[in-house]
Amino acid sequence: MNILVFNCGSSSLGYKVFEAEKGTCQVLVSGKAHRVGVKGKEPSFIEHRYGQRHTRQETPIATHRQAAGLVFDYLAGEKVHLDAVGHRFVHGGHLFQKSALVTPENFKKLKACLPLAPLHNPTSLSMIEETGRLHPGLGQYVTFDSAFHTTLPEQAYTYAVPETLRKKFSYRKYGFHGLSYTYVTLKAAEFLRRPLKGLKLVACHLGTGGSSVAAIKDGYSVDTSMGFSPLQGLMMSTRCGDIDPMLSLYLMSVFGYRPDALLDKLNRESGLLGVSGISSDLRDIIQSFHGPEGEDAKLSFSMYVQRLKKYVGAYATILQGMDALIFTDDIGVGNHLVREKLCQEMDWCGLFLDEELNRQAKSDAIYRLEKPGSKVAILTIPTDEEYVICREGEKLLSRRQI
Amino acid sequence: MSLLLVPTGSHFFWHSQEGERSQSGTLSWSEKEVKELFLNYGQNCVGYLLRHGGTVVSRTVSCLNAKLRAKLSGCLQFQPEENSLTLKLVETGQRLVPAAKHLLFCDTAFFKSLPPEACRYAVPKNLWKKGVRRYGSHGLFHHWVWTKAQAGNPEKIKRVVSVRLGDRSSVAAIYQGRCLEVSCGFTAVEGIPSRHACGDLDPTIIFQLQAAGMTFRDINHLFTAESGFAALAGRDCSFGELVTEPSLKQVSSVIRYNILRYIGACLALLNGLDCLVFTTAWPQAGSFIEEIVAGLEFLGRERIYRLAPEEPLDGGKKAVWFPLNRWQVMAAFLPQR
Numbered sequence: 069m070n071i072l073v074f075n076c077g078s079s080s081l082g083y084k085v086f087e088a089e090k091g092t093c094q095v096l097v098s099g100k101a102h103r104v105g106v107k108g109k110e111p112s113f114i115e116h117r118y119g120q121r122h123t124r125q126e127t128p129i130a131t132h133r134q135a136a137g138l139v140f141d142y143l144a145g146e147k148v149h150l151d152a153v154g155h156r157f158v159h160g161g162h163l164f165q166k167s168a169l170v171t172p173e174n175f176k177k178l179k180a181c182l183p184l185a186p187l188h189n190p191t192s193l194s195m196i197e198e199t200g201r202l203h204p205g206l207g208q209y210v211t212f213d214s215a216f217h218t219t220l221p222e223q224a225y226t227y228a229v230p231e232t233l234r235k236k237f238s239y240r241k242y243g244f245h246g247l248s249y250t251y252v253t254l255k256a257a258e259f260l261r262r263p264l265k266g267l268k269l270v271a272c273h274l275g276t277g278g279s280s281v282a283a284i285k286d287g288y289s290v291d292t293s294m295g296f297s298p299l300q301g302l303m304m305s306t307r308c309g310d311i312d313p314m315l316s317l318y319l320m321s322v323f324g325y326r327p328d329a330l331l332d333k334l335n336r337e338s339g340l341l342g343v344s345g346i347s348s349d350l351r352d353i354i355q356s357f358h359g360p361e362g363e364d365a366k367l368s369f370s371m372y373v374q375r376l377k378k379y380v381g382a383y384a385t386i387l388q389g390m391d392a393l394i395f396t397d398d399i400g401v402g403n404h405l406v407r408e409k410l411c412q413e414m415d416w417c418g419l420f421l422d423e424e425l426n427r428q429a430k431s432d433a434i435y436r437l438e439k440p441g442s443k444v445a446i447l448t449i450p451t452d453e454e455y456v457i458c459r460e461g462e463k464l465l466s467r468r469q470i
Numbered sequence: 471m472s473l474l475l476v477p478t479g480s481h482f483f484w485h486s487q488e489g490e491r492s493q494s495g496t497l498s499w500s501e502k503e504v505k506e507l508f509l510n511y512g513q514n515c516v517g518y519l520l521r522h523g524g525t526v527v528s529r530t531v532s533c534l535n536a537k538l539r540a541k542l543s544g545c546l547q548f549q550p551e552e553n554s555l556t557l558k559l560v561e562t563g564q565r566l567v568p569a570a571k572h573l574l575f576c577d578t579a580f581f582k583s584l585p586p587e588a589c590r591y592a593v594p595k596n597l598w599k600k601g602v603r604r605y606g607s608h609g610l611f612h613h614w615v616w617t618k619a620q621a622g623n624p625e626k627i628k629r630v631v632s633v634r635l636g637d638r639s640s641v642a643a644i645y646q647g648r649c650l651e652v653s654c655g656f657t658a659v660e661g662i663p664s665r666h667a668c669g670d671l672d673p674t675i676i677f678q679l680q681a682a683g684m685t686f687r688d689i690n691h692l693f694t695a696e697s698g699f700a701a702l703a704g705r706d707c708s709f710g711e712l713v714t715e716p717s718l719k720q721v722s723s724v725i726r727y728n729i730l731r732y733i734g735a736c737l738a739l740l741n742g743l744d745c746l747v748f749t750t751a752w753p754q755a756g757s758f759i760e761e762i763v764a765g766l767e768f769l770g771r772e773r774i775y776r777l778a779p780e781e782p783l784d785g786g787k788k789a790v791w792f793p794l795n796r797w798q799v800m801a802a803f804l805p806q807r
Contacts, residue, residue, distance in 0.1 A: 222720065223727035227671055228663035229692070230701040237678060291731075295672035303592040311591050312656035313671040313693055315602060321686045322547050323600055331677045333594060342594035364595075367586055374587040374739070378651070381738020382731040388768040416742030416769070 070096065071461050072143070073154045073454045074136065074199075076191045078277070079106050081135040085148055086458040093458040097148055101135035114138050118146055132191050133198040140202055152207040153199050154461040156247065156453065157192045158298070159185035160212035162238045167215065167460040170196055170208035178210065185298070211460045216246025219288040227296070241300075243292035245273040245397075247453040249282050252396050255449050257287070259434050260392060268387040270380055273451070274399035274406065276349065279304050281376065283383035291386060293379050299335060303375045305348035308338035310375070344368035350399055350406070373409045380410065384417045392445040393419060401431040401448040411446065418443025472515040473507065475563075477555040479666070479695075486511035499558065508566040515571045516563050519610075520556050522549035522657065523576040525601050530579040530610065534560060534572035548605070549657055551694075580609030581649055588651045607654035608634050611749065612642040619745045620647075629740040631733055635750035635758070636709045637665035637699075641729060643736035651739050653732045659693055662728045665708065668697035669728060699725070709750075713758040726758065730765050742769070 069089065075082040081104055085097040099116035106112065112129040115122065123142075129135050143150065157164070161184045163177045170178075178196070182189045192210070199208055217225075225241040226234075233239060252271050257264050264287035271282050279302045282292040293301030293309075303309040316334070319325045325333075333342075341348035344364045346356050350372070356365035384390045394400075395407055404426050411421035420442035429435035429448050437446040471488040478496075484507060485494040493511075497503055508516070518534070520527060526544040539560065545553050564572060581589070581604065589604040591597075615632040630644045639662045643651040653661030663669035671693070679689055700706050702721040712722045737743060746766070748759045 223724045226702070226724055227675075228668045228699075228701050228724070229671070229675075229697045231704065233679075233692075237675075237682075239672075239675060241672075295674075297672050297674035299674050300670075300672040308592045308673065310670065311593065311673050312604075312660035313668060313673070313676060314657040314659045314690075315591065315593075315655075316673060316676050317686055317690060317693075318547065318656070319597065319600070319602070320680075327677050327680050331674070333597075334673055338593045340592075343590065343592055345595060367590070368592075370587050371590060371592060375592075377738045378735035381736070382734035385734025385737060385766070386727070386730060388765065413741040414738065416737055416740075 069151045069462065069465065070149055071152050071154055071458050071465075072139075072150050073156075073457045073461070074139075074195050075156050075454055075457070076132055076188070076195060078187065078191075079104050081132050081139070081195075082454070083139050084454045084458070085143065085150070086454075088458055088462040091459075091462070093455055093462065097143065097146070099139065099142070101129055101138065104129045104132055104135050114142075116142050118148075131194070133194050136195055136198045137202065140199075150203075150206060152209065152461055152465055153203075154457045155192055155195055155199075155208065155210045156213065156457055157181065157210045158188035158213045158244060159242065160210075160214050161242065162240075164210070164212050165215055165218040167209060167211040167464055169464060170200075170210060174210075207465065209461050209464050211247060211457045213244045213246045214242040216249050217241070217243030217282070217289045217292050219290070220292070221290060224291040239296055241292070241295045243280070243282065243289065244278065244294045244298050245275075245280050245282070246289075247456040248273050248396060248451040249284065249289065249292075250456045251452050252394050252449045253284055253287055255434060256392055256394055256447055259436075259447065259449075260445060262391070267392075268390045269392050269394055270383045270387070270390050271394040271396065272376060272380070272400055273397045274376075274395065274403075275397040276399065277305055278307065279376075279397075279399070281379040281383060283387050285387055291383060302379065303343075303372050304339045305350075306336045306339045306341045308334045308342070340368050340372060343371060350403060354403075354405060369405075370409075373406060376406070377410055380414075381417075389417065390419075390444055392447055395446075395448045396451040398431075401429075401450050404429065407437070407446075407448075419446070420444075421446055471511055471513060472517065473512040474517040474519070475556075475559050476519040477521060477552040477559070480551065480555070482555055482559065484511075499555070504559070504562055505566060508563055512563060512567045512570055515573065516567065517573045517575055518556050518560050518563070520545065520574055520576045521552040521578075521607070522605060523578045524548040524605065527574065527576040528579055528582045530576055530613065532574050532576070534564070534574050538574065539564070548601070575610055577607055577609045577611075578605040580613045581606030581652055583648050584652070585650060591656070602656065604652070604655045605657070606640075606642070606649070606652040607658035608638070608640050608642075609649075612640075612644065612649065612652070615747045615749055616644045616647060619747050627744045629743045629745070631736045631740070631743050631746045633729060633733065633746070633748045633762075635729075635748060635755055636752065638667075639664065639709075639725070639729060641732040641736060643739050645740055651736055662732065663698040663702070663725060665706075666695050666698045666700055668693045668701070710752045710754055713752065713755050722758065726762060730762055733762070733766070737769075 071086045071088050073084050081101040083099055084095050086093040087096050097118045101114040103112040111126045113126045115124045161181050168174050227239050249271055269284040273280050278298050280292055280294045283290045299307050301309050344353050346353055346361055353365045353369055407426055420439040422437055422439045425437045431450055435448045474485045476483040481496050481498045483496050524545040526541050542557055611634050612632045616630055619630045620627040628646050632642045634640050641653045642649055659667045661669055699712055703718055712718050
């Protein structure tokens with residue numbers, strides 16, 4: 069069975085065609101459309117990898133829909149047969165607790181989820197519409213980044229606001245990056261040769277956009293740092309993460325900030341960018357340590373690490389110790405300095421990082437970074453969300469055929 | 471004879487002391503009763519608790535001179551309800567008993583020394599200049615805990631996690647007298663849900679409520695007066711009820727969980743701890759505390775802790791020490807207020 073998986077970024081569209089058979093998923097074709105909807109000097113382009121062949125095409129790509137059209141054109145030209153298309157939805161709210169086939173009824177429910185993630189969900193929905201328009205006969209399904217965290221216990225997901233509001237707006241901690249957490253949980257268990265049962269993991273998904281931490285026990289999420297929306301939790305590239313709920317109220321009522329402008333500030337001008345004033349990219353910030361803006365760069369870096377450290381401590385505590393600390397996504401596997409600072413002075417929970425191994429780790433495979441004698445394994449695992457989307461689809465579709 | 475005034479919500483608590491004799495009570499604002507209070511008990515010395523010193527007050531105790539008094543209105547924007555009550559009491563006291571000594575106790579001053587990593591929010595830096603920072607709360611309390619915890623053994627006790635339990639709970643990490651982290655933030659609303667306030671919340675929610683038609687005043691009231699234990703239990707209940715009522719078990723486990731999470735964060739910042747201190751005015755909180763401690767057993771606690779002989783603290787208050795193999799737990803049960 070050939071499954072095409074779409075993975076939308078804010079200005080990119082990644083795709084992979086998998087050959088899925090009884091639990092195994094092999095990549096057949098992969099590619100990515102870059103600079104989708106970006107106006108700038110550099111042109112948009114799309115690239116494809118099919119076996120040994122690599123093609124690159126510069127062309128204006130104004131929307132994700134258009135990018136999807138280019139992908140379908142390429143696959144048709146190469147005569148790649150497709151059985152189904154899988155999509156990633158960031159926020160399924162309380163309407164979706166697991167992956168689902170796109171039926172007319174589910175499509176309506178997906179539409180109802182749009183306001184939950186106004187930056188991400190509409191793009192994903194447009195991909196579903198476009199796929200349906202171009203290939204009406206093709207089966208489609210959706211997977212959800214929030215689904216992994218539906219196992220959170222009540223004490224972890226409850227906000228202490230009146231029940232009427234919790235019901236009316238479906239307020240609770242949903243959490244995100246679920247596909248990535250699913251992947252690293254399985255990989256960690258496999259790598260450590262441990263059954264999921266009894267395994268206590270703290271996983272840090274540190275991306276160039278959003279970042280979060282999850283506490284995972286027996287393979288299930290028991291707590292995570294993002295909340296109702298992806299704005300809560302860690303300090304991120306441009307998102308503020310945790311702030312006092314009264315802070316926004318203060319800024320709006322005392323200083324007259326307009327709500328939409330302030331929310332935009334918290335989403336797009338805060339985090340690493342807001343504190344450093346240099347860049348939203350941690351690598352730029354680290355490079356500025358010894359420059360004229362060194363103070364700001366160092367402060368934003370140490371804030372980033374300190375907030376992460378608080379969550380790791382909190383989750384190690386609620387799990388009553390951890391078996392492994394996992395780092396994934398671009399910053400997680402790519403930035404040794406974050407790992408080094410985070411793991412300093414953590415002997416209280418039996419965690420000892422081998423600094424040399426840490427520096428040498430690359431981002432292409434799983435690396436194990438703890439010192440001998442460390443009670444906690446430290447792993448970097450490059451994530452593969454598309455793989456999880458494919459596997460979910462294979463499970464859904466084979467069930468349907470039976 | 472001295473008088474202490476502590477605003478709590480729209481009421482204030484008063485305590486008078488003359489030698490061994492003390493009296494206390496709770497009042498809401500009433501010109502006549504307040505006047506009697508000052509004239510009866512406040513002739514020598516009056517202490518006022520300022521809940522939130524904002525950017526204005528940075529010392530734990532200050533003499534209320536004209537210069538400080540003139541600046542005080544600058545604190546109003548931070549915790550308007552309680553700070554305005556303090557200001558009103560200060561103004562009335564200085565008018566009615568001008569000859570007395572007037573002292574201002576500031577509950578946020580202890581957190582002036584928070585490292586920048588802890589006191590800064592990850593919002594654009596130009597907002598920091600508008601007074602945006604973590605101010606903390608219950609500073610007098612946490613400072614006192616630190617002093618008591620390390621008094622017996624200053625060499626060995628350097629890392630203290632102080633947990634204040636009650637209608638308003640907070641957790642602080644203290645290293646050699648310097649506070650490194652505290653659960654309360656810009657206001658006391660952030661952190662652990664309290665009797666009426668919501669605690670940590672997704673920052674997006676406030677904007678959604680505003681877009682749904684709620685005014686700032688509505689939202690302020692919602693987060694500070696209708697949330698917390700009250701929202702979880704569906705009725706107003708005190709911390710004392712929370713830890714004893716079987717029907718409130720789920721609510722109490724939410725609160726306990728939140729506290730445990732903050733203790734864990736403090737452990738990571740201090741790289742472990744030498745002494746964990748619980749302070750509460752609720753003697754019935756014993757089993758609540760024991761459950762928290764049980765959740766920390768992975769740190770290497772001996773299975774059964776022996777109760778040490780009660781050691782007297784200030785003013786005959788008793789603390790119960792639990793000596794453990796690697797670290798210590800101390801629970802101080804204080805008389806109500």
